[in-house]
Amino acid sequence: MADVEAVPGTQAALRRANQRRVIEALRSSGTLTQAEIARATGLSAASISNIVRDLRECGTVSVRETSSNGRRARGVTLVRPPGTVIGIDFAPTRITAALGDGQGTVLARESIGYDVAADPERGVRRAVWLTETLLGGARTDRSMVTAMGVALPTPIDVTTGEIGSVSCFPRWFGFRPAEALSERLGLPVVAENDANLCALEEARAGGGRGLEHVIYLRLSHGVGAGIIVAGRLLRGAGGTAGEIGHMGLDERGQVCRCGNRGCLETIAGAPYLLDMLPRHDDSAGPATLAEMVDAAVASDPGSRRIIAEAGSALGRATALIANLVNPELVIIGGELAGAGELLLEPMRRSMELGTLGSALSDLKIVQGELGEDAALLGALRLATASVEESAR
Amino acid sequence: MSKPVLELSGISKRFGAVQALSEVDLQVAPGEVVALLGDNGAGKSTLVKVIAGVNPADSGTIKWENHPVTISKPGDAQRLGIATIYQDLALCDNLDIVANLFLGSERTVLGTLDELEMERRAQTLLDSLSVKMPSLRVPVASLSGGQRQIIAIARSLLGDPKVVMLDEPTAALGVAQTAQVLDLIERLRDQGLGVVLISHNMADVRAVADRAAVLRLGRNAGDFPVQETSYEEIVAAITGAADNPVARRSGRVSVSGTEEE
Numbered sequence: 001m002a003d004v005e006a007v008p009g010t011q012a013a014l015r016r017a018n019q020r021r022v023i024e025a026l027r028s029s030g031t032l033t034q035a036e037i038a039r040a041t042g043l044s045a046a047s048i049s050n051i052v053r054d055l056r057e058c059g060t061v062s063v064r065e066t067s068s069n070g071r072r073a074r075g076v077t078l079v080r081p082p083g084t085v086i087g088i089d090f091a092p093t094r095i096t097a098a099l100g101d102g103q104g105t106v107l108a109r110e111s112i113g114y115d116v117a118a119d120p121e122r123g124v125r126r127a128v129w130l131t132e133t134l135l136g137g138a139r140t141d142r143s144m145v146t147a148m149g150v151a152l153p154t155p156i157d158v159t160t161g162e163i164g165s166v167s168c169f170p171r172w173f174g175f176r177p178a179e180a181l182s183e184r185l186g187l188p189v190v191a192e193n194d195a196n197l198c199a200l201e202e203a204r205a206g207g208g209r210g211l212e213h214v215i216y217l218r219l220s221h222g223v224g225a226g227i228i229v230a231g232r233l234l235r236g237a238g239g240t241a242g243e244i245g246h247m248g249l250d251e252r253g254q255v256c257r258c259g260n261r262g263c264l265e266t267i268a269g270a271p272y273l274l275d276m277l278p279r280h281d282d283s284a285g286p287a288t289l290a291e292m293v294d295a296a297v298a299s300d301p302g303s304r305r306i307i308a309e310a311g312s313a314l315g316r317a318t319a320l321i322a323n324l325v326n327p328e329l330v331i332i333g334g335e336l337a338g339a340g341e342l343l344l345e346p347m348r349r350s351m352e353l354g355t356l357g358s359a360l361s362d363l364k365i366v367q368g369e370l371g372e373d374a375a376l377l378g379a380l381r382l383a384t385a386s387v388e389e390s391a392r
Numbered sequence: 393m394s395k396p397v398l399e400l401s402g403i404s405k406r407f408g409a410v411q412a413l414s415e416v417d418l419q420v421a422p423g424e425v426v427a428l429l430g431d432n433g434a435g436k437s438t439l440v441k442v443i444a445g446v447n448p449a450d451s452g453t454i455k456w457e458n459h460p461v462t463i464s465k466p467g468d469a470q471r472l473g474i475a476t477i478y479q480d481l482a483l484c485d486n487l488d489i490v491a492n493l494f495l496g497s498e499r500t501v502l503g504t505l506d507e508l509e510m511e512r513r514a515q516t517l518l519d520s521l522s523v524k525m526p527s528l529r530v531p532v533a534s535l536s537g538g539q540r541q542i543i544a545i546a547r548s549l550l551g552d553p554k555v556v557m558l559d560e561p562t563a564a565l566g567v568a569q570t571a572q573v574l575d576l577i578e579r580l581r582d583q584g585l586g587v588v589l590i591s592h593n594m595a596d597v598r599a600v601a602d603r604a605a606v607l608r609l610g611r612n613a614g615d616f617p618v619q620e621t622s623y624e625e626i627v628a629a630i631t632g633a634a635d636n637p638v639a640r641r642s643g644r645v646s647v648s649g650t651e652e653e
Contacts, residue, residue: 065624065633070431070592072631112571122578129574129599133567136595 015051018043022051026061026078030139033066033073052076064141077141084140085387086148086187087379088127089194090116090177092168092221095123097130099138100380102146102387104205108138109376117168120175128184148187149382150177151194151375153222155240161191164240166258168222190386194218195242196233197378198368199226202331204381206369213327216368217244217314218375219336220289221270229325245269247317264317268310270335276306293338304342311343315350322355322363333368340367395458396421397586398443398474398555403452405438412438413449413610420555420586425577427601427618428590429630434607436590440557443588444476445469475548476557481540485533489525490514492532493547517546521579538569542576549580556580557588562596574600594623608632 018041025040026032032040038048052074055061066075083102088095095116098109110130116123135142154167161179163172178191199208199216208214208228216226223245227234234241245265246258253262254272266272270289277285277292286292286303296303318330336343344365352360368374396419405413413435420426430436441447443454445463454461456472463469469476483492490507493514499506514528523542525535532540541561548556558577562570577600580587591597597604598618606613606629614629627633 065627067594067627067631070429070434070630072627072633110567112568114571114575125599126571126574129595130567130571132595132598133570137567 018047019051019055022048022055023060023078026076031075031077031141032139033068033075035068035073037076062141062143064143075141077144083384083387084144084146085380085383086131086134086145087151087376087381087383088131088148088181089151089376089379090123090127090169091153091194092117095127095130096376097127097134098376098380099134099140099145100377100384102384104377104381104384106373106377106380108134108140110134110137117171120163120169120172120177120180123172124177124180124184127181131185142185142187145187147383147387148181148185148189149197149379149384149386150181150189150191151197151379151382152177152191153194153218153220153224155238155243156191156193158235158237158239164238166243166246170257188386188390190382192379192382193224193226193239193242194375194378195224196226196235197382198333198370198374199228199242199331200233201374201378201381202333202368202370203228205377206374207331207366208329211328213325214329214331215318215321215325215327216331216333216374217318218334219268219310219314219332220334223265223268223314225321227321227325227327229327234325244317244321247320249313249316264313267313268336273306273310273336278302289335290338293335296339296342307336307339307342308346310336311339311346312350314343315347316354318347318365319351319354322351322359326359328362328364330363330365331368332365333371333374335372337367394421394423396455397457399455399458400439400443401453401455403439403442403449403454405435405442405447405449411610413442416452416607416610416612418605420588422554422586423581423584424603425581425587425589425601427597427604428588428607429592429597429604429626430607430613431630433609434630435610436607437559438610439607440476440559440588440590443469443474443555443557470551470553473552473554474557475551475553475555476559477541477544477548477561478559479563481544483532483540483544486531488531489528489535489543492543493517493550495547497550513550517549520583521546521549521576523576536569537565538572541565541569541573545573545576545580553585555586555588557590559590560592561589562591562593570596594626597626598623606630 021041022037025037034048034052038045056063062077064075066073085100085102087098087100093113095114096111099107101107112130114126154169154172155164161176163175165173178189182189195216195218198218199214202208202216203214212231214228218224225242225244227242246263248260248262249264250262254266255261256263256266286295292303296307348365370377398420400418403413403416416439428436442449445466445468448464454463490511494510499509511528561573577587589601601618604616604618604626616626
């Protein structure tokens with residue numbers, strides 16, 4: 001743009017004022033079509049067309065051919081410093097997507113119920129839809145997004161990105177979610193186990209701030225852990241470190257989906273806990289883990305007993321890890337964590353019986369501060385980190 | 393791909409001076425979701441009305457399960473097994489879910505409504521679609537937009553159709569409700585129904601459709617396998633950006649003034 005010293009009332013001053021109005025409209029609304037800019041500013045379509053052309057020439061905005069209600073349109077976006085990222089959290093019955101600014105702030109989020117475990121292709125397809133819908137709702141163009149982070153309740157192979165055989169999503173075995181999403185969205189995508197992401201996020205911005213040795217237990221459909229030792233996430237050779245759900249605790253217990261007997265998951269995993277509920281009449285009892293936790297908080301004796309026993313089993317398992325890595329803090333997350341002291345009190349008691357006194361003396365067990373958002377925030381952080389890493 | 397259950401070829405339709413459809417072909421196979429895309433006035437709704445028997449075609453042939461048929465009124469289409477759900481849904485707000493589902497085909501016993509049987513069948517139907525409703529006896533007015541759409545689709549399934557046509561089922565729905573309707577479309581496909589989905593929302597189309605049939609100015613402008621086609625290619629076909637300018641100009645002259653309805 002020619003930089004004219006504008007005298008008030010001249011053509012140049014008018015043009016500059018109009019330009020400022022266009023930029024203001026774009027700043028508050030993200031991507032707009034030219035017709036929408038005209039509506040927002042009250043300027044004519046022809047002026048908008050000229051202003052957008054000028055702004056594009058000097059690199060202030062980018063223009064992309066798109067469609068609006070089936071008509072051809074030109075989407076105009078302010079060119080911003082890169083850093084917008086997307087995070088996706090796949091849970092067994094829910095997909096949540098969030099748009100983040102790269103500083104850990106969530107700009108927009110959407111969540112839908114979906115039977116994710118049923119089919120990996122469909123799950124990914126629906127996640128792509130959710131992402132596109134989220135971007136559309138936030139009026140953000142895909143070209144502004146730099147990376148995507150994905151949280152999955154499954155072990156993920158560190159080198160191949162393949163999902164392991166024993167997880168909440170048995171049908172996803174061998175599937176490469178990051179690759180599939182990247183292909184469809186045209187974005188760099190990184191995937192990580194959700195308990196690991198929760199551990200990193202809680203250690204960075206939640207209850208474990210400033211601590212180096214933290215264990216995060218995610219208790220929902222399955223039981224998983226993220227283990228941080230000396231400030232670094234413990235992944236293991238193949239990415240299955242922290243799969244504590246398959247720690248053998250009862251050699252006469254139930255056979256687990258992993259093929260072993262008496263795993264922690266058969267004592268503290270959601271489907272097993274729900275199976276333990278007495279079903280003696282037609283009255284609808286708790287059907288989900290969250291409902292069971294609510295019932296326990298509301299003093300339902302059966303639910304309380306089941307949660308207390310789960311806590312006690314978790315305590316035994318955590319005692320083993322505590323002896324092994326000597327953490328400062330154990331953070332409990334996932335739906336079962338909502339039971340609070342009903343779960344933590346028996347857990348502490350059984351830990352006292354199985355942990356070295358010295359390891360126990362400076363160990364605290366707390367509920368996560370970030371709640372159910374930990375995995376999603378962790379996925380956003382993972383995306384940002386991957387961008388910074390590739391820039392290096 | 394299996395044999396098409398519905399096959400249209402060379403369909404033309406004229407409203408006075410307006411040539412709304414010229415020589416349009418469309419195929420729908422069982423267990424397939426076909427998205428019908430196009431600009432406003434491209435002829436999508438006219439084509440759906442031709443199939444539904446509301447506005448019979450002037451020329452062209454319609455084959456149903458490989459036999460030529462004539463569809464000259466809505467009853468013909470319904471008898472064949474074609475169900476159409478329009479945007480207005482045609483639900484009665486003051487009636488409850490069961491009454492809406494059986495509207496016009498009420499079950500009776502000894503001359504009175506057999507409420508028990510209807511409620512039982514309604515429950516079975518909704519269960520088969522994995523649809524959860526708070527209660528079957530609440531007035532439809534109290535349901536969300538997504539739930540109303542689902543009830544309208546469920547009602548059309550009572551006639552055991554083989555092809556279901558949905559006109560903009562996700563327009564004006566929120567994200568979670570749109571997701572529910574998309575789930576339902578997936579379930580219809582899994583049950584082996586052919587689904588024709590009219591939508592302006594490319595994200596929705598890419599989420600559930602197998603094929604995208606594009607209409608432009610009343611003509612076929614492309615047929616794309618959705619999974620292997622980029623967003624830009626489909627938009628180009630809808631807007632005509634892919635056309636040769638000369639062909640486009642001559643095309644416009646011959647069908648100038650094309651408008652829907």
